[in-house]
Amino acid sequence: MPITGLFGPEDFGNPAHSPNAPAPRRALNHKAPSVPMPSLEWTPDVERATAHLYEKVKAVIPPVEWPFMAPYIKAINELKRERNAVILAHNYQTPEIFHCVGDVGGDSLKLAIEATKVKADVIVQCGVHFMAETSKILNPSKTVLIPDSRAGCSLASSITGEDVRLLRERFPGVPVVAYVNTSADVKAEVDICCTSSNAVQVVESLGSDTVIMLPDQYLAKYVATKTKVKIIAWKGACEVHERFTGDELRAYREADPSVQIIAHPECPPDVVKEADFTGSTAHMIDWVRKNQSKRIVMVTECSMADNVQAELPNVEFVKPCNLCPHMKRITLPKILDSLLYMQEEVTIDPMIADKARRSVERMVNLKN
Numbered sequence: 111m112p113i114t115g116l117f118g119p120e121d122f123g124n125p126a127h128s129p130n131a132p133a134p135r136r137a138l139n140h141k142a143p144s145v146p147m148p149s150l151e152w153t154p155d156v157e158r159a160t161a162h163l164y165e166k167v168k169a170v171i172p173p174v175e176w177p178f179m180a181p182y183i184k185a186i187n188e189l190k191r192e193r194n195a196v197i198l199a200h201n202y203q204t205p206e207i208f209h210c211v212g213d214v215g216g217d218s219l220k221l222a223i224e225a226t227k228v229k230a231d232v233i234v235q236c237g238v239h240f241m242a243e244t245s246k247i248l249n250p251s252k253t254v255l256i257p258d259s260r261a262g263c264s265l266a267s268s269i270t271g272e273d274v275r276l277l278r279e280r281f282p283g284v285p286v287v288a289y290v291n292t293s294a295d296v297k298a299e300v301d302i303c304c305t306s307s308n309a310v311q312v313v314e315s316l317g318s319d320t321v322i323m324l325p326d327q328y329l330a331k332y333v334a335t336k337t338k339v340k341i342i343a344w345k346g347a348c349e350v351h352e353r354f355t356g357d358e359l360r361a362y363r364e365a366d367p368s369v370q371i372i373a374h375p376e377c378p379p380d381v382v383k384e385a386d387f388t389g390s391t392a393h394m395i396d397w398v399r400k401n402q403s404k405r406i407v408m409v410t411e412c413s414m415a416d417n418v419q420a421e422l423p424n425v426e427f428v429k430p431c432n433l434c435p436h437m438k439r440i441t442l443p444k445i446l447d448s449l450l451y452m453q454e455e456v457t458i459d460p461m462i463a464d465k466a467r468r469s470v471e472r473m474v475n476l477k478n
């Protein structure tokens with residue numbers, strides 16, 4: 111059924127709201143690192159030490175680029191051991207990060223769950239800021255670093271904790287579900303979190319005939335087609351997925367009727383309607399592994415197709431290439447600096463973190 115209502119900051123005149131404001135970058139620590147600065151030369155030793163990693167990405171990284179990446183990769187992997195650190199890499203990170211320095215790769219749900227099992231002292235989040243906050247929420251005693259704190263998200267910046275409080279005043283007693291793509295401040299105000307993998311299950315788990323689901327209006331519209339629960343949505347959108355259009359996908363299909371189209375539910379409804387399959391990044395990857403179709407249009411952030419292509423070189427990905435500018439702030443040199451200088455540390459007010467943890471853990475503990 112269609113969503114029941116759609117609200118945005120203008121409906122509440124909330125002065126605390128600052129849409130799409132990028133997080134200011136913290137002053138960086140320029141003190142000398144407490145570990146020696148690694149050499150970043152391309153040498154036969156670096157070539158030998160990284161040869162097994164190049165095997166993983168050779169389908170998507172040309173040999174001419176590898177000598178520029180390999181010294182950083184070797185240095186980062188050595189520093190991880192030195193710092194007792196683990197790198198969590200989102201599916202939208204570029205292949206040299208995802209496959210060559212990431213210890214755990216996946217979608218937001220997998221990273222959130224893996225963050226609870228981490229034994230290392232330090233977590234380096236290769237993803238955007240709300241993901242690093244989620245890791246800190248679940249690991250309050252660990253040091254959580256993000257290589258560039260300006261890596262934001264148009265969904266996370268579309269809503270504030272104050273917006274959620276105003277929504278609750280407007281709809282007293284209606285439970286609130288927040289997509290994990292929200293700040294700790296917002297997570298602290300809601301009943302439970304969800305990801306695109308489990309959104310329908312989370313909405314139905316609340317036992318209410320109406321649920322507020324925020325901040326992604328397109329994910330809310332998609333969930334509304336899958337459940338009888340009435341959904342009140344927020345006017346947020348992912349700036350990457352909302353750029354895809356149904357016309358664009360119809361053109362791909364007209365050019366090659368055998369092509370399979372798979373889309374993320376953050377896309378607008380006309381895109382989802384054109385798709386042969388709609389699912390979270392994890393579900394999209396499973397679908398590709400199972401179906402191994404010859405040509406696939408993967409309607410999501412561009413790097414994910416590269417990461418899957420590295421694993422399945424025989425599948426041809428047609429890429430309507432939309433990159434997330436926030437994810438692309440994370441680079442090998444910034445990851446190296448992050449581990450060298452132990453920057454930029456993610457901190458959350460402990461009272462907000464405690465409340466936010468309840469919402470995230472309630473989701474993580476949901477039985478399948």
Ligand code: SF4
Pocket residue numbers: 238262263264265266291348349350351411434435436437
């Ligand atoms: S792809 Fe969209 S939802 Fe994901 S981090 Fe970028 S802006 Fe946010």
